Amino acid sequence: MTSLNALGYPKLACKTPVPSDIEVSQQIVKEVGLLPIAEVGKQVGLTDDEVIQWGIAKAKVPLSARESRKDQPNGNYVVVTGINPTPLGEGKSTTTIGLAQGLGAILGKKTIACIRQPSQGPTFGIKGGAAGGGYAQVVPMEEFNLHLTGDIHAVTAANNLLAAALETRMFHEASQSDEALFRRLCPDGKDVSPVMKRRLKKLGIDPDKNPSDFTAEEKSAFARLDIDPSAVTWQRVLDTCDRHLRCLTVGQGSKETVKSKEKEGERLQHDRQTGFDITVASEVMAVLALSKDLADMREKLGAMVVGYSRAGTPVTADDLGCGGALTVLMKDAIMPTLMQTVERTPVMVHAGPFANIATGNSSIVADEIALKLVGKDGYCVTEAGFGADIGMEKFFNIKCRYSGLKPKAAVIVATVRALKMHGGGPPVSAGKPLQKEYTEENVELLAKGCCNLQKHIENAKKFGVNVVVAVNKFKTDTDKEIETVKEASMAAGAFDAVLSNHWAEGGAGAENLAKAVVAACKACDDEAFKFLYDVNKSIKEKVEIISKEIYGADGVDFSELANKQVMQYEKSGFGNLPICIAKTQYSFSCDPSAKGVPTGHRITVREIRSCAGAGFLYPICGDIMTIPGLPTRPGFYDVDVDLETGDVLGLF
Amino acid sequence: MTSLNALGYPKLACKTPVPSDIEVSQQIVKEVGLLPIAEVGKQVGLTDDEVIQWGIAKAKVPLSARESRKDQPNGNYVVVTGINPTPLGEGKSTTTIGLAQGLGAILGKKTIACIRQPSQGPTFGIKGGAAGGGYAQVVPMEEFNLHLTGDIHAVTAANNLLAAALETRMFHEASQSDEALFRRLCPDGKDVSPVMKRRLKKLGIDPDKNPSDFTAEEKSAFARLDIDPSAVTWQRVLDTCDRHLRCLTVGQGSKETVKSKEKEGERLQHDRQTGFDITVASEVMAVLALSKDLADMREKLGAMVVGYSRAGTPVTADDLGCGGALTVLMKDAIMPTLMQTVERTPVMVHAGPFANIATGNSSIVADEIALKLVGKDGYCVTEAGFGADIGMEKFFNIKCRYSGLKPKAAVIVATVRALKMHGGGPPVSAGKPLQKEYTEENVELLAKGCCNLQKHIENAKKFGVNVVVAVNKFKTDTDKEIETVKEASMAAGAFDAVLSNHWAEGGAGAENLAKAVVAACKACDDEAFKFLYDVNKSIKEKVEIISKEIYGADGVDFSELANKQVMQYEKSGFGNLPICIAKTQYSFSCDPSAKGVPTGHRITVREIRSCAGAGFLYPICGDIMTIPGLPTRPGFYDVDVDLETGDVLGLF
Numbered sequence A, B: 001m002t003s004l005n006a007l008g009y010p011k012l013a014c015k016t017p018v019p020s021d022i023e024v025s026q027q028i029v030k031e032v033g034l035l036p037i038a039e040v041g042k043q044v045g046l047t048d049d050e051v052i053q054w055g056i057a058k059a060k061v062p063l064s065a066r067e068s069r070k071d072q073p074n075g076n077y078v079v080v081t082g083i084n085p086t087p088l089g090e091g092k093s094t095t096t097i098g099l100a101q102g103l104g105a106i107l108g109k110k111t112i113a114c115i116r117q118p119s120q121g122p123t124f125g126i127k128g129g130a131a132g133g134g135y136a137q138v139v140p141m142e143e144f145n146l147h148l149t150g151d152i153h154a155v156t157a158a159n160n161l162l163a164a165a166l167e168t169r170m171f172h173e174a175s176q177s178d179e180a181l182f183r184r185l186c187p188d189g190k191d192v193s194p195v196m197k198r199r200l201k202k203l204g205i206d207p208d209k210n211p212s213d214f215t216a217e218e219k220s221a222f223a224r225l226d227i228d229p230s231a232v233t234w235q236r237v238l239d240t241c242d243r244h245l246r247c248l249t250v251g252q253g254s255k256e257t258v259k260s261k262e263k264e265g266e267r268l269q270h271d272r273q274t275g276f277d278i279t280v281a282s283e284v285m286a287v288l289a290l291s292k293d294l295a296d297m298r299e300k301l302g303a304m305v306v307g308y309s310r311a312g313t314p315v316t317a318d319d320l321g322c323g324g325a326l327t328v329l330m331k332d333a334i335m336p337t338l339m340q341t342v343e344r345t346p347v348m349v350h351a352g353p354f355a356n357i358a359t360g361n362s363s364i365v366a367d368e369i370a371l372k373l374v375g376k377d378g379y380c381v382t383e384a385g386f387g388a389d390i391g392m393e394k395f396f397n398i399k400c401r402y403s404g405l406k407p408k409a410a411v412i413v414a415t416v417r418a419l420k421m422h423g424g425g426p427p428v429s430a431g432k433p434l435q436k437e438y439t440e441e442n443v444e445l446l447a448k449g450c451c452n453l454q455k456h457i458e459n460a461k462k463f464g465v466n467v468v469v470a471v472n473k474f475k476t477d478t479d480k481e482i483e484t485v486k487e488a489s490m491a492a493g494a495f496d497a498v499l500s501n502h503w504a505e506g507g508a509g510a511e512n513l514a515k516a517v518v519a520a521c522k523a524c525d526d527e528a529f530k531f532l533y534d535v536n537k538s539i540k541e542k543v544e545i546i547s548k549e550i551y552g553a554d555g556v557d558f559s560e561l562a563n564k565q566v567m568q569y570e571k572s573g574f575g576n577l578p579i580c581i582a583k584t585q586y587s588f589s590c591d592p593s594a595k596g597v598p599t600g601h602r603i604t605v606r607e608i609r610s611c612a613g614a615g616f617l618y619p620i621c622g623d624i625m626t627i628p629g630l631p632t633r634p635g636f637y638d639v640d641v642d643l644e645t646g647d648v649l650g651l652f
Helices: A021-032 A037-043 A092-106 A141-145 A151-175 A178-185 A194-202 A216-223 A283-290 A294-303 A323-329 A364-374 A391-403 A416-422 A443-461 A479-491 A502-523 A539-549 A560-572 B021-032 B037-043 B092-106 B141-145 B151-175 B178-185 B194-203 B216-223 B283-290 B294-303 B323-329 B364-374 B391-403 B416-422 B443-461 B479-491 B502-523 B539-549 B560-572
Strands: A076-082 A111-115 A136-139 A227-232 A236-238 A248-250 A257-259 A267-269 A272-274 A276-278 A305-309 A314-316 A337-341 A346-349 A379-383 A409-414 A466-472 A496-500 A555-558 A602-605 A607-611 A616-620 B076-082 B111-115 B136-139 B227-232 B236-238 B248-250 B257-259 B267-269 B272-274 B276-278 B305-309 B314-316 B337-341 B346-349 B379-383 B409-414 B466-472 B496-500 B555-558 B602-605 B607-611 B616-620
Touching: A021 A136, A021 A141, A037 A337, A037 A346, A076 A092, A076 A364, A076 A391, A076 A502, A092 A111, A092 A136, A092 A337, A092 A346, A092 A379, A092 A409, A092 A466, A092 A496, A092 A502, A111 A364, A136 A141, A136 A337, A136 A502, A151 A178, A151 A227, A151 A236, A151 A257, A151 A283, A151 A305, A151 A323, A151 B151, A178 A216, A194 A216, A194 A323, A227 A272, A236 B236, A283 A294, A283 A391, A283 A607, A294 A323, A346 A364, A364 A379, A364 A391, A379 A502, A391 A443, A409 A416, A409 A443, A409 A502, A416 A443, A416 A479, A443 A466, A443 A479, A466 A479, A466 A502, A479 A496, A496 A502, A539 A555, A539 A560, A539 A602, A555 A560, A560 A607, B021 B136, B021 B141, B037 B337, B037 B346, B076 B092, B076 B364, B076 B391, B076 B502, B092 B111, B092 B136, B092 B337, B092 B346, B092 B379, B092 B409, B092 B466, B092 B496, B092 B502, B111 B364, B136 B141, B136 B337, B136 B502, B151 B178, B151 B227, B151 B236, B151 B257, B151 B283, B151 B305, B151 B323, B178 B216, B194 B216, B194 B323, B227 B272, B283 B294, B283 B391, B283 B607, B294 B323, B346 B364, B364 B379, B364 B391, B379 B502, B391 B443, B409 B416, B409 B443, B409 B502, B416 B443, B416 B479, B443 B466, B443 B479, B466 B479, B466 B502, B479 B496, B496 B502, B539 B555, B539 B560, B539 B602, B555 B560, B560 B607
Parallel strands: A076 A379, A076 A409, A111 A346, A111 A379, A236 A276, A409 A466, A466 A496, A555 A602, B076 B379, B076 B409, B111 B346, B111 B379, B236 B276, B409 B466, B466 B496, B555 B602
Antiparallel strands: A227 A305, A248 A272, A248 B248, A257 A267, A305 A314, A337 A346, A607 A616, B227 B305, B248 B272, B257 B267, B305 B314, B337 B346, B607 B616
């Protein structure tokens, strides 16, 4: 029998040394046992109808759970972010889960952790858990890391339906007259469908006009999108680390040819160079993360721009007739997935947009549902991806702007290891043993690197929230080192700075952190939260404000292409969208090797892309890779199934 | 309140004319109401633990449901197949569902219908339901047609992980020495993983030998797969109708280059022409359909051949280190999905392999579970794809051979429409109105076409099962026409021939068909079932037997390539696999326009491909398209969401 604490949560029997993540997960499932997922929902007041079981130890929560509680007060909204990390990661997800365990299972506060769904591709590539780790993780971790409830697969399906629609439309337009196109789009006896009416309205044609009464100009305007092949922006996606798909030429089949207009009898190959991204880089994922409800998602999906016509007009998913079908493919994905931590506290997993080219934050709807469910005295602990210069800034300026929610506290995760790196320690890289600077006490190096943490604290305070620093404990950290980080934090204006040992001890290890977060929320003025910029400023001004205020840059240089795009977006009506800068997470600057707090640097904007559906522009500052590769011995070599028990082996 | 019949099933209030499939589905859900899925399972004795809810009105049934009943007798095994169809389809799925409703809800026999999961791609392309139709369908049809429980998405993920592993391995081998490859595959301090031991065993190297003791030859043999780029057989997949992916060149990115061996300092693009298939054409799907359990699936997935080395050795998924990871990705997919018909009878949906290049049959495990659940007096009604010359032949010779299950009856679905076409009627094509030959009585034309049905009846009897002909009723059929079909059926040796009106009336419309099936099963000798060929015959002999006995061909011509492949497969140990011929479903011959019963024709085998993991060889006889295109106005134009209710609109 599992022994429970006074609040009814299981007492963890943590092993030393801490086993691998999958071993901890399987230990919990077998020795402690999972709570039936409906019972997890009941902890925060979800009724049976509001917990739709979806596979093993997972459920989806319908948006009605938010609607039916709309007159109730929200809980305390806490974002977990971090300093600029080493390539090993400093434990943001683990801290998010550990803090939620501390608040829920130890302090007895109603708490829901909200985290992103990880991409399945890298699960089999370079290892690294995404469900938290050690005794601060979501279980069963293999359910969390594989398929989950299919949301990423739905994004793949939606993204690629749109890609096929686009490519095929270009193909049909290349081989058919306006009249033939129109006749096929609006055959006799077939209704003009709702999505077609959207396009007619946009073109200024009466959507109720009988298609047979259209003028030749109207037919042509409606039927020919005239997409410029060199101005297509939509890519296909796969949730697989397949680097050979980064750049490829499609349409080389013997049937993908069109009649030449120049030479009678000749056929031309209808091919085109394009690329794949990993699924979480799809704008559809960004839409999922930022949608308020099904109707809002329908509008956002329909408004996604796939490219531009030869005349420079944006062509949208709705122009291609796809917005409704995309929404249907995403209708289940809009519901967050409910799971549990090793201490049986509730977790919502929802959306996983890239943290550079997108917001890197989990969904608005999951946070909204969580805030209603935990109520006035409860806590929604949500995670922002990458370092605070990117993840937190986007959380405040984009996610909170669209949701209207007001956070009260930011938890900034720091490790002694990463701060030493910022102080000038040798490079840290995955798969290589750590040098002695990191495994032995070195207060001097650490003290030098604390400037990175201090700048993040100052940045967070610009938004009007209280900052709690969580020092994520490694066993080689010394008391003196911990003290150094705390002092530096308080000197920079942190509300508190606390050592946390959740990885090894679960919620009990995060008790002090949880208490500090409670105090920080209590001390926060409800009205203090503010954005860094007004969206109605020009695109360039917004980029400059972020670059100077957050990155500490001297200024911004826009390439010729970026300048052209600024004009195009302002003309297309996208000028007042918030800005989502794509840059490295390893530095405040665009140079990943510039540690600490670089000064005197400038930000170079090579180009600016748009997510007009999701609702932001993303300037590209540095090399951004949107489909990872596999190493020579990828993680999948160690993954197998125990054929007797069905247990998954070797997954982290 | 829904009124129930004496057996406890809902009485259907069928509308005339029958509304669209989605309207019927939504009518049933709203007016009749669904049974909670656990209750559906209880009808056939499934306990709560054996029904894992998986989304809305769907559940997965674990394989333990079969293991725990292994000493119980099987039910009656009935396969539903059809004549060579028109492009509109003659209603095999609808008859499968309607017959199961008749057996279950009307006759009160424990019955489970087993059907394939449809590909989601075509759902948005050219319309056509896959959940049955009218009042003989699986509900909710939108849940059935979209995502289901994610099995196809799992196949996509597994197939493409293997593709990425293959492509990246070729890339790494092109740029690394044997020594470097080996060092990366077996780094110091890292265990030789179970999948690596499989490869070592295959190479005759002691799997427990310490890697540091390997000779240079052993290192090289282990680390270098030396895949011949021109002999790669594995393709990527997507569940999307994207014709421009049929043929493409991958690896054109600036980082996908390798050092030239000829010219110092030069780098060569590591590109390659390849293609995508639609996901259901993946061998992973064929494996899912033919696996007996998790352990068997592990072996089959690991044994899939992705190509050949320069020395002509088959390279498998296990050689690439992927077999375990693929199994982990497919661990939930191996569980069949439980849903319900409009009359609340149970349906199992599982696997959906292509009917030409694969078996076109739903899974072995679903049928096995169903047969145990319905028990001695019950019925498992399973569907075989395409016409009986392909689907039924593969059902008997491949699926039943691997499962060891013995069918008792074959239901051959015929329509007056298709038989008239076989009698010489004008072409029938999707989207065009039917000519008067089909809408008015024409007994002469019909009588001429009945030969097609008669040949299928004779074929089925060669396997020792009783044949029941189901004439799927259309409202234009006349009594005289129906009588003609019945007489022709009985003359050819059918056990019975029955008119069935399940599309318009549900189970009540199939009552007579159900009674005929019960009688046919009762009259069948348990030991009568036999295969058409011995798998130990040569590849060519097996192809010839099928061609002569089933297709009525005079003989078979093998191309030079096919002859070479026969030798290669016999050398590789694949010679004793059963044969899965890929040809048109529209004719007994390879010419889709040859209607009726063509004679004097020969079968031309252009090439022979292998599914060594799934366990069959597939000779290519005719043009086989493995990724459909989209028309100018695809089905997605009509699909949308009712933003008030969340209802799906316009899906069929």
